Structures are given as structure tokens and as C-alpha cells.
Amino acid sequence: MEWLNNLIGPSAARGVGQLVGINVAFLGVLMIVAYTVLAERRILGFIQGRLGPNRVGPGGLLQPFADLLKFILKEEIIPDNATRFVYLLAPVIAITSALMTIIVYPFGPEVNIPGVGPVRLTIARFDVALLYVLAITSVSVYGIALAGWASNNKYSLLGALRSAAQMISYELSLGLSLVGVVLMAGTLDLYGIVEQQSGWAGLHWNIIYQPLGFVVYLISAIAETNRVPFDLPEAETELVAGFHTEYSALKFALFFMAEYVNMFTVSVLATTLFLGGWNGPGVAQFPLLGVVYFLLKITFFLFLYIWLRGSLPRFRFDQLMNFGWKFLLPLAIVNVILTSAVVYFQFVRAQS
Amino acid sequence: MLSLSAPLALALEGLADYADEAVFVVLFGVAVGAAVSVVAQRNPLYSAVSLIFVFMALAGLYLMLAAPFIAAIQVIVYAGAIMVLVIFVIMLLNVEEEEHRRPLKLRLLVPAAVVMAAVLFAESAFILYFVHDAAAERAQAAAANTTGLTASVGAGLFTTYLLPFEITSVLILMSLVGAITLARRASEIGPTDVVVPGSFVLPRQALTPEPDVDATPVSARTTDEVQRELGLAGAHHRKEED
Numbered sequence: 001m002e003w004l005n006n007l008i009g010p011s012a013a014r015g016v017g018q019l020v021g022i023n024v025a026f027l028g029v030l031m032i033v034a035y036t037v038l039a040e041r042r043i044l045g046f047i048q049g050r051l052g053p054n055r056v057g058p059g060g061l062l063q064p065f066a067d068l069l070k071f072i073l074k075e076e077i078i079p080d081n082a083t084r085f086v087y088l089l090a091p092v093i094a095i096t097s098a099l100m101t102i103i104v105y106p107f108g109p110e111v112n113i114p115g116v117g118p119v120r121l122t123i124a125r126f127d128v129a130l131l132y133v134l135a136i137t138s139v140s141v142y143g144i145a146l147a148g149w150a151s152n153n154k155y156s157l158l159g160a161l162r163s164a165a166q167m168i169s170y171e172l173s174l175g176l177s178l179v180g181v182v183l184m185a186g187t188l189d190l191y192g193i194v195e196q197q198s199g200w201a202g203l204h205w206n207i208i209y210q211p212l213g214f215v216v217y218l219i220s221a222i223a224e225t226n227r228v229p230f231d232l233p234e235a236e237t238e239l240v241a242g243f244h245t246e247y248s249a250l251k252f253a254l255f256f257m258a259e260y261v262n263m264f265t266v267s268v269l270a271t272t273l274f275l276g277g278w279n280g281p282g283v284a285q286f287p288l289l290g291v292v293y294f295l296l297k298i299t300f301f302l303f304l305y306i307w308l309r310g311s312l313p314r315f316r317f318d319q320l321m322n323f324g325w326k327f328l329l330p331l332a333i334v335n336v337i338l339t340s341a342v343v344y345f346q347f348v349r350a351q352s
Numbered sequence: 353m354l355s356l357s358a359p360l361a362l363a364l365e366g367l368a369d370y371a372d373e374a375v376f377v378v379l380f381g382v383a384v385g386a387a388v389s390v391v392a393q394r395n396p397l398y399s400a401v402s403l404i405f406v407f408m409a410l411a412g413l414y415l416m417l418a419a420p421f422i423a424a425i426q427v428i429v430y431a432g433a434i435m436v437l438v439i440f441v442i443m444l445l446n447v448e449e450e451e452h453r454r455p456l457k458l459r460l461l462v463p464a465a466v467v468m469a470a471v472l473f474a475e476s477a478f479i480l481y482f483v484h485d486a487a488a489e490r491a492q493a494a495a496a497n498t499t500g501l502t503a504s505v506g507a508g509l510f511t512t513y514l515l516p517f518e519i520t521s522v523l524i525l526m527s528l529v530g531a532i533t534l535a536r537r538a539s540e541i542g543p544t545d546v547v548v549p550g551s552f553v554l555p556r557q558a559l560t561p562e563p564d565v566d567a568t569p570v571s572a573r574t575t576d577e578v579q580r581e582l583g584l585a586g587a588h589h590r591k592e593e594d
Binding site: 011132141142187 | 368411421423424425432433436440444501
């Protein structure tokens with residue numbers, strides 16, 4: 001990095017470094033998303049006793065690119081009665097708010113890249129990283145809500161209303177389920193939280209102390225991403241395609257991508273907060289192994305999503321609301337109270 | 353750090369000095385422009401979306417003031433929760449464009465608004481230029497490193513500002529209770545009513561109707577006769593159609 005510092009000055013060098021980091025992470029996440037879609041189609045095929053896409057490239061490996069090409073070449077249709085500006089803004093909000101969270105993901109520990117020096121595998125590290133992720137994802141509901149409203153279609157509007165109600169309801173238990181981890185860690189910095197879980201040869205994970213929080217988080221996070229069994233906003237049997245009924249071509253692709261990037265975000269948060277992030281046996285000796293562990297854990301959660309989609313039916317709307325408000329939320333509150341009591345007594349014992 | 357190949361580096365460093373100002377001007381412009389748009393738009397949904405932009409820009413300004421926690425809370429609470437509810441209501445009620453107000457009523461308010469704005473500006477100017485609290489400034493300088501960080505906000509809320517914090521929470525609870533009372537009064541739910549969550553209030557009879565005890569004696573042999581006897585119409589036009 002020294003030569004870059006000398007050439008363009010430290011501020012600009014830092015900027016260039018972050019720009020490179022953002023682009024690498026962006027491409028990486030989009031590749032993961034593309035292959036999650038392929039994996040989903042293949043695994044669903046397996047679960048349902050059929051093959052799934054296997055013709056484009058070896059084993060269907062080039063299918064995501066064929067899909068992308070198809071999305072680009074499809075005709076753009078904007079309904080006559082749509083509110084044009086908002087209609088076009090909605091998918092932009094969806095994908096932007098999904099991708100903006102990438103900058104705080106801790107992808108791996110500090111590694112030594114030849115020619116560059118030691119690099120922390122996270123783009124930005126700041127005091128309120130976790131709150132930042134929650135804030136950005138809480139904005140993503142506008143993508144869906146505005147899409148439904150601007151399409152001027154009753155099915156879209158119903159999907160959007162369902163989605164807004166669902167996301168508000170489950171955001172509460174989602175936030176509260178994370179409070180336990182934050183209380184234990186004493187920080188909101190994701191990188192710091194992962195570093196704290198590096199004991200016991202990399203197996204000192206928060207899930208041991210927070211099993212309740214983990215379960216509540218996982219369920220409400222799946223609800224937040226509008227996936228099966230909580231996919232009421234786009235319930236095909238009732239609402240055609242829900243909020244994105246009127247969207248075609250790349251605009252639909254943006255919603256589609258946003259959904260899968262959000263799944264990735266949920267997996268990253270679950271991994272980071274509960275499963276020790278990049279930590280695992282041997283990471284202290286070989287830092288690059290951390291990235292492998294991280295990706296493996298992410299893959300597990302993405303597989304879980306697909307597995308659930310292949311095996312569970314959809315909730316009814318009143319079941320969804322009852323489950324969120326009368327079961328998950330009290331459970332999350334109990335978890336917060338228990339955790340704070342334990343943390344408090346430990347604090348008192350340490351003082352005396 | 354700067355070496356001999358410095359001109360480019362020097363220029364970029366000079367630019368970096370102005371980065372703060374540039375970001376501030378952008379955020380400030382978005383905030384003010386969107387705020388004007390909130391008032392100027394005729395369609396309530398556009399107003400709501402503009403208000404979201406105001407909140408986002410404000411969050412950015414908080415970030416620039418080194419208060420990341422406040423910025424995050426601003427987005428989560430205002431942009432993420434309150435505005436979602438506002439948009440939800442707009443979409444549910446399907447509010448059309450607001451009607452053109454009669455201009456007479458507003459014209460009376462214009463001078464009042466100007467006076468209020470002038471007072472507000474005068475107040476801010478007075479505080480900025482004349483009020484100096486040396487002790488408070490020293491305390492601020494001492495705390496400047498931690499202000500706005502999560503830990504200092506939390507510590508402040510639960511020590512120095514505990515009473516205002518608790519009073520605010522009671523205030524919010526009161527408004528909650530008030531909202532529920534207002535909503536309930538509209539439909540007067542009685543003890544024999546059944547509330548179906550999320551939809552409507554029914555009298556209990558509506559869900560468990562009384563068995564039909566109407567046993568009027570009828571002396572008739574054919575369906576047509578029965579219908580004539582009971583004074584029922586419909587379904588007996590078949591003969592005429594034939």
C-alpha cells in the first residue's frame with residue numbers, strides 16, 4: 001500500500017482501497033446470489049423428484065447467466081395506469097437497500113495479501129454496524145410497499161399491504177432476539193462480536209448461550225425476507241404474484257435479486273452473531289481458512305431456506321399474525337430479560 | 353507520508369479537506385428540498401415519500417456530527433417504522449389527491465407563519481451569537497470523543513437523563529392508550545359483542561344465530577302451492593318459460 005500512498009496520498013489511497021473492497025464484495029455477493037438461485041432450482045427439483053435445469057453448461061452451471069440474458073432481453077412493460085415515477089423507483093429501493101448492507105459484513109479475519117499487506121476482510125468497521133444493517137433492511141419494505149401501490153393492481157396492493165404488515169410485525173421480534181447477543185458482547189460492531197467468539201479453538205459460539213435468541217431470530221428473519229412459509233406477499237394461489245405482478249424484465253429481476261440478497265444478509269447475520277462468523281478450528285494458524293468457514297456457514301443457512309421451501313406449506317394470514325405477536329414476541333422478551341439478568345449478576349459478581 | 357511525486361497526492365489531499373463540506377451540502381440540499389416537497393405535493397403518498405427522504409438526509413447529517421447511534425435510530429424509528437405505518441394507512445384508505453383549499457382561510461395564517469418563522473430564526477441567532485456557557489462548553493469538549501456513541505448515549509439515558517427518559521416513555525404510553533380509547537369509542541363494543549381480530553366487531557348473535565323457529569302450518573301438496581302459500585317469489589317461472 002505504501003506506493004499507492006505515495007502516489008495519490010493517504011485519503012485517496014484509503015478511498016481506492018474501499019472502492020476495490022466494495023466492488024469485490026459486490027461481485028462476490030451477486031455470484032453467490034446467482035448460484036443460490038440455481039441451487040434452489042436443482043434442490044427443489046431433487047426434493048420433488050425431477051431434475052431441474054441441467055442443460056446450460058456442465059450440470060446447468062451456466063444457467064444463471066442464461067437467465068440474466070433472458071431478463072435483459074425481455075420486453076419492458078409499464079402498465080398504463082401505473083404511477084410511473086414510483087413504479088420505477090420501487091425496484092431501485094429494493095435492490096439498493098439490499099446491497100447497501102454489504103459494507104459491514106465481516107467476511108474474514110485479518111489476512112496478509114501479498115503486495116498489499118495485512119487487510120481486514122471487511123469494508124467498513126463502525127460502532128453501530130448491527131444497527132446499520134437493521135436500519136437499512138427496515139427501509140427495504142418501501143420497495144415492496146411502493147411497488148404494490150404504484151402498479152395500480154388489486155393483487156399488487158394486497159401483496160404490498162400484507163408485506164408491510166408482516167414486516168412491521170416480525171421486525172420487533174427480530175430486533176429483540178438480537179438484543180441478547182448485543183448484551184453479551186457489549187458492542188454493536190459486527191467485527192468485534194465475531195472476534196469475541198474466537199475462544200475454545202474457534203468453537204466458542206454465541207449459540208451456546210443464546211439458543212432461544214437464535215431460534216427466534218431465524219424464524220422472524222425468514223418472515224422478514226418473505227420466504228416460505230411466510231411468503232404471503234406473493235402467494236401465487238391467491239394473489240397471482242403479489243406485489244411484483246405488474247413487473248417485467250429487469251425490473252422483476254431487481255426484485256428477485258433483492259430477495260436473494262436479503263436471504264444472504266440474514267444468513268450473514270445469523271452466522272456472525274450466533275455461529276461465530278469466520279471462527280473455527282485452525283483459523284488462528286491459517287487466517288484464510290476463516291473465509292472458507294464463513295462461506296460454509298452461509299451455505300448452510302441458504303440451504304436451510306431452500307429446504308424449508310421444499311417442505312413447508314404457507315401460513316394463513318391470521319396464523320402468521322398470531323404466531324408473530326403472541327408467540328415469537330413474548331419469547332424474544334423472555335430471552336432479553338433472562339440474558340440481562342445473567343449479565344447483571346455476572347457484573348455484580350465481578351465487582352465484588 | 354508525502355513523497356516527491358507529490359503534486360497529485362497534494363491535490364487529492366486538498367480535495368479531501370473539502371469532502372465534508374461537499375457531503376454536507378448534498379445532505380442539506382436533499383433535506384431542505386424534500387421538506388419543501390412534503391408541503392408542496394398534492395398527492396399524500398408523494399408527501400410521505402418526500403418525508404422519508406428528509407429523514408434519511410437528517411440521518412446522514414447526524415452521521416456527519418459523529419453521532420452514528422442517533423443516525424441509525426433515526427432511520428429505524430422514523431423511516432423504518434413510523435413512515436411505514438403512514439404509507440400503510442395511505443394505501444389502505446386509498447387517499448386521493450387533497451382538495452384545493454379555500455384560499456381565504458390560509459391567507460390569515462400567512463402573516464402568523466412569517467412571524468413565527470422570524471421568531472424562530474431570531475432565537476437561533478441569539479443562542480448562536482450571545483449565549484456562551486463556559487462550563488458547559490468545557491464539559492462538551494471533554495465529552496466530545498464519546499458523544500453520540502452507543503455507550504455514551506445509553507449511559508446518559510440511564511443516569512443523567514433518567515427522569516426525562518422515563519417521563520417520555522409514560523407520555524408515549526399515554527398516547528397509545530388514547531389512540532386505543534378513540535378507536536374503541538367509535539364502535540362501542542358491548543359485553544355481548546365478538547371482536548374478530550383485524551376485521552370487525554359483531555354482536556354475538558351474528559356468529560351463533562338462533563335456530564329458525566318459524567313453523568307456520570302449510571296445507572299444500574306441490575312445490576308451487578307451498579310457495580304461493582308462503583308468499584315466496586322466484587324459481588316458479590319454469591312453466592311460463594316452457
